[in-house]
Amino acid sequence: MQARKILLVEDEHGLVMTLTDRLSSEGYLVEAVSEGDAGFGRAVAEHFDLIILDLMLPHSSGLDVCRDLRQRGIKTPVLMLTAKSLVVDKVIGLKLGADDYLTKPFEMM
Template sequence: MNESILIVEDEEELCLTLGDRLRSEGYSVEFAGDGQAGLEKATRLPFHLIILDIMLPLRSGLDVCAELRQRGLSTPILLLTARSQTIDKIAGLKIGADDYVTKPFDTSELMARIEVLLRRAPFRNEIEPRRGQNIYRFGQIVIDIQSTKVTQDGKSVDLTDREFRLLHYFAKHPRVTLSREELLREVWGHKSGTLTRTVDVHVASLRQKLEPFPKKPELILTVPGAGYRFQA
């Protein structure tokens, strides 16, 4: 999967130039021309990195950065600023930005900083949403608990109520081996000792809907003799 980058910048020429360079390096690029649009896109779609200008229409980059962190988004953020004042850079880092570049900048330097951020955190899945934040992100999969909706690559995934509950439970316990008995108890409310293939049937269905190769799953793994593990 190509690493995806969101550029929130109102200078069209800079967007075109930077977008062309990033695509030539193999990155997938999305754009937003103001702070509000950037905030909405960053919280709706999963990205590996966000390049965020400080001076933006509607909402400033600092405001957007702070809001994203308050919502629990851990995606690396690289700030762009035309200002030379140290106070902007310090403020950005204090509210959760990972790095900054002052405009005008050398494109090679920017690319180097991007590579460092992506290497440091290739993709930080949001496994534990903060209080009040009900969205889990695992790669290209987004699970919205409040609306009970799941999307993959931005497209809606049609799940039954029980499939959604099962996926939600997996999401809350990433990389933990969960027994069939625990899943039956916590997701279905069955008493201990219940014998049924319900879990296996629902896991198979989730794999069909979420895994590129359901017969060789990479997301929901079978742990022989133990149960299943959500490999987020």
């Protein structure tokens, strides 16, 4: 069985390492990029089973990336992972195409 691939678009190095280690230990292949435009490029170029997308990124916001992916017809599930926790932020993220929205800090079980 082929491992599921996750694209992690996050600019906090410590969080990237933690998530990559944890997801890899669960059998996922994780590719991480730290800028919004790089995340968009990778998501367009290759199939991923999930995109974990920070909201506040250099070069292109997670909201822009998510919207642009949906406009391109890319239906890969997107989990927004962000410190922006206001209800309005969540509504905007979901309306722009995110499938779920998780606020930082969060706890891994």
